[in-house]
Structures are given as C-alpha cells and as structure tokens.
Amino acid sequence: MWFPPITFALFLTLLYSTTNAITNKNQFNKNFINDFISIQNQARTTLRMPPLVWDTKLARYADVYAKRRQQDCLLKHSNGAYGENIFWGSGDGWNPAQAAAAWVAERRWYSYGSNSCNGQECGHYTQIIWKTSSRIGCARVTCFQGRGVFMICNYDPPGNYIGEKPY
Numbered sequence: 001m002w003f004p005p006i007t008f009a010l011f012l013t014l015l016y017s018t019t020n021a022i023t024n025k026n027q028f029n030k031n032f033i034n035d036f037i038s039i040q041n042q043a044r045t046t047l048r049m050p051p052l053v054w055d056t057k058l059a060r061y062a063d064v065y066a067k068r069r070q071q072d073c074l075l076k077h078s079n080g081a082y083g084e085n086i087f088w089g090s091g092d093g094w095n096p097a098q099a100a101a102a103w104v105a106e107r108r109w110y111s112y113g114s115n116s117c118n119g120q121e122c123g124h125y126t127q128i129i130w131k132t133s134s135r136i137g138c139a140r141v142t143c144f145q146g147r148g149v150f151m152i153c154n155y156d157p158p159g160n161y162i163g164e165k166p167y
Contacts, residue, residue, distance in 0.1 A: 035096035036138040036153060040128045043104045047129055047167055058082060058137025058154045066139035069150045073143035083133055083158030085124045087151040092142045094149040099140075103128060115165050123160055130159025131167040 033054050041051040065078040075088045087099035103124035110122040117123070127133065138153040159166060 032096060032140075033138075036100055037136055039097060039100040039104055040136070040153075043107065043125070043128055049129065049131060049167065050134065052128075052136040052155070053134060055135035055137045055156065058135055058156055059139065060137070062137050062139035062152045062154045066141040066150055066152050069152075070141040070143050073147035073150050075150075078152070078154075080154070081156075081158070083127045083130065083155035083160060085127055085153045085155075088148055090148045092146070092149055094140075094151070096138065096140055096151060099151040100153075112165065115163075126166045127155055127159050129166050130155065132157050133159050 037052055037054060044051055061078075061080065061082065065080070069076065073088060075086055077084055077086060085099075085103050087094070087102060089098070106117075106120070106122040106125035107129075109117045109120035110125055111118055133155040135156045136153055138151065140149065140151045142149055
C-alpha cells in the first residue's frame, strides 16, 4: 500500500514524538524537575548559594543509569564523572521530593567547623550544597518485580572532595 509522502512524514513525526515523550518524560516534565530541585535549591538558598539549574545531558545520564538499576534496584553508584546522590525506597509510592528531602535532612549531621558528619551520613547533603556544583539532572524508576523505587541525581561540576569544605 502506498502512502503520500506527507502522510508518511506525519506518521514518522508522531511515532518519534510519542516514543521520545515516553522515553524522556522525566527530563521534560516541569513538575518532576521541580520536585527534585526545589528542596535542594532551598538548601542552597539558605546558604546564599546560586540555585542548581536543570541540565538535560545530566538527566539523560541519570536516566540511563537508573534504567540499569531497574532490574535489581541496588543502591549502587554509577562511578561516573559527575557528583551523585542515589535513593532507594521499598514499594512504588516514593516521589522525587521525598528523595530530595531525605538528602537535605542530612544537614542535621553536618558540622561546618569540623567539616564532618558527626559519625552519620551527610554526603548527600554536602553534594547538594557544594559551592561549585551548578547543574543537576535526575531520574526515577520503579524497579522490576516490586523491588521498590530507585532515584538518582547527578551534579556538575562534582563535589565532595575529601578534605575540602563544600562552601
């Protein structure tokens, strides 16, 4: 069966748009983006730092890695070139704002004077407030077979250098 070129081109455009929208829905959904970055930027604003800006390249990187973790949902870092925060929660109801809030809540353990976490985990928080980090991209996946939710945010330039204060 023959289709006029305009019909075929329209079909391809719709097919690509639909596929691209499904694949990249996380990177381009304003609510999704805002849920990840608003809490993190509030933490930065408290310290009079400029806000993190959403970066689609980082979001794609995060999305590719999150999809790798979708199979096993392991709380394992990508060990890439970016700063990184990861989150796992059981069940499927976790949202980006909850992950970001959990990371920011670590501020209670951070001591600027000693540049330490007082024996607790606070590296997620210090990555968020790292002065030179300016761009962020994040992703969320529901893991297979009910293993939970995995979320990741990547930061560029990276932070959390041993012996250096975040600001």
